[in-house]
Amino acid sequence: MASDPGEINQRIWQVVTMIPRGRVATYGDIARHAGMPGAARRVGRALRGLPAGTKIPWHRVINAQGRIAVPAGNAARITQRRRLEQEGVTFCTDTRISLKRYRWLPGGEQSE
């Protein structure tokens, strides 16, 4: 059943994969859309276990503060920012992103 941990992480990756290019989503929204409201940490746990050459656009996942949740010491932190800028996502500050402008609404499927 969906109670299996493997089933959960797959559900999370599914939601992350459906995030459109040039757009970002927060852990809380993904967790809620995955059927686990409040389990934002569970999402981070799933993304942390992702391999380097994964097909999952984990770089489009950021925290509610519009910042990269990846701590220093991890090369992924730089990779994420580089990829976001490459997709057209601009940083409001040195570490801040305009969620109000790039936040993707799960299920909203906004036409633009």
Add this chain to the structure above:
DNA sequence: CATATGACGTCCT
């Protein structure tokens, strides 16, 4: 079973 930590969120100052 209790405590501490983490790719988090929300509220308050």
Add this chain to the structure above:
DNA sequence: GAGGACGCCATAT
């Protein structure tokens, strides 16, 4: 906008 406090879920010790 920045920082601290508390809450939530899961794993490690």
